[in-house]
Amino acid sequence: MVENLLKVHGSGNTFYLYETADETAMDWFKFGEWLCRKSNDGGADGLLLVAPSNVATAKMRVINADGSEASMCGNGLRCVARYVLERENKTSCIIETMKANLLVTEEPSLMNEIPTYAVQIAPVSFELATLPMNYNAQHTLIDECIPPFSMDIRFTAVSVPNPHLIGLVSKEEILSAAHQQQLASMLNGENDYTPDGVNVSYMYPIGQQEIYVRTFERGVGFTNACGTAMTASALVATLLHLVEEGTITVFNPGGFVKCEVKNNNGEYHLRLIGNATFIAHYSFEHVNDKWTLNKDRETNEQHAYQALIDFTASKLSALA
Numbered sequence: 001m002v003e004n005l006l007k008v009h010g011s012g013n014t015f016y017l018y019e020t021a022d023e024t025a026m027d028w029f030k031f032g033e034w035l036c037r038k039s040n041d042g043g044a045d046g047l048l049l050v051a052p053s054n055v056a057t058a059k060m061r062v063i064n065a066d067g068s069e070a071s072m073c074g075n076g077l078r079c080v081a082r083y084v085l086e087r088e089n090k091t092s093c094i095i096e097t098m099k100a101n102l103l104v105t106e107e108p109s110l111m112n113e114i115p116t117y118a119v120q121i122a123p124v125s126f127e128l129a130t131l132p133m134n135y136n137a138q139h140t141l142i143d144e145c146i147p148p149f150s151m152d153i154r155f156t157a158v159s160v161p162n163p164h165l166i167g168l169v170s171k172e173e174i175l176s177a178a179h180q181q182q183l184a185s186m187l188n189g190e191n192d193y194t195p196d197g198v199n200v201s202y203m204y205p206i207g208q209q210e211i212y213v214r215t216f217e218r219g220v221g222f223t224n225a226c227g228t229a230m231t232a233s234a235l236v237a238t239l240l241h242l243v244e245e246g247t248i249t250v251f252n253p254g255g256f257v258k259c260e261v262k263n264n265n266g267e268y269h270l271r272l273i274g275n276a277t278f279i280a281h282y283s284f285e286h287v288n289d290k291w292t293l294n295k296d297r298e299t300n301e302q303h304a305y306q307a308l309i310d311f312t313a314s315k316l317s318a319l320a
C-alpha cells in the first residue's frame with residue numbers, strides 16, 4: 001500500500017512527518033533510521049510521527065536519525081502544529097508529547113509570509129537527575145567550569161524535557177566546531193556523565209536580546225538548529241544576565257527563531273516561535289519489511305524561507 005508523508009523543516013532542522021492511525025503499525029525506530037539515511041533523498045534529522053491521542057488533539061513522537069526516540073523536539077513540534085491545525089482548521093490546540101501536553105498556536109509570519117507557529121516548551125528542570133547527568137554527585141550544574149570537559153567554558157545543564165548541556169563560549173569557540181564535536185561525541189558515547197547522551201550547544205551573545213546557538217544533537221550530530229536547545233539557551237542566557245527576560249532572538253546556522261522566557265520565581269514559562277516549512281510531498285511502500293521512498297512533488301515554500309536565510313547570513317557576517 002502506498003502511503004504519503006511530508007518532508008518539513010523548522011529553522012533548517014529537517015524531518016519526515018508521517019501521520020498514522022495506528023501506533024502499532026510499524027517499527028518506527030527502524031523506519032525512522034531508514035528514512036533519515038542520506039541515501040534517501042539527502043535524509044533528514046528525524047521522523048515526526050503524528051498519531052491519535054486520548055488527551056489532546058493529536059500526539060507527536062520524535063525519532064532521531066539514529067533510530068532513538070526523544071521526549072521532545074521544538075522545531076518538529078512547530079511542523080506538527082501546522083500539520084494538525086491545518087487538518088483541524090484551527091489556530092491553536094494541544095499536542096500530546098512524551099512528558100507533557102503542550103499548547104501550540106499559529107502566529108503572524110516571522111517574515112516574507114513564512115508559515116510561523118509557536119509551541120510551549122515544558123517541563124523544564126535544572127535537576128541533573130532529569131537529564132540524566134552525573135557530575136560530582138551535584139544536584140544542579142549552572143554556569144560552572146567542568147575541568148574534564150574544558151578549562152575555560154562554563155556549562156549549564158537543563159532538561160526541557162530532553163537533555164541539554166549549554167556552554168557559554170568565546171568568539172573563537174563559536175567560529176570553530178572542533179572542541180564541541182569532540183566533547184559531544186564523548187558525551188554521546190560510553191561515558192560516566194550522561195548515560196542517555198545529551199544535546200550539546202555552544203552559545204554566544206551577539207547583540208541586544210540576541211544570541212547565536214550551534215547544537216550537536218543527541219542521536220543526530222550537528223544540525224542547522226535544535227529548537228529545544230535554542231529555547232533552553234535563551235533561558236540560560238537570562239539566568240546569566242546576558243539578556244533580559246522576554247523575547248530573545250536566537251540565530252543559528254539554519255536561520256533564526258524567537259524564544260519567549262518568563263521566570264515566575266523559578267517556574268519557567270518558555271515559548272518557541274519560528275517557521276514551519278513544508279518542503280515536499282513523498283510516498284513510500286512497505287513490502288516484505290522493505291521500504292521504498294518516492295519524492296512526488298516539491299512545494300514552493302523553500303523559496304520564501306530563503307529570505308530568512310539571507311537575513312541571518314547578513315546578521316552573522318559580523319561574527320566572522
Ligand SMILES: N[C@H](CCC[C@H](N)C(=O)O)C(=O)O
Binds near residue numbers: 199229
Ligand atoms: N536530538 C534531540 C531530539 C530532537 C530535538 C531537536 N530537533 C529540537 O528541535 O528540539 C534529543 O535526542 O533530545
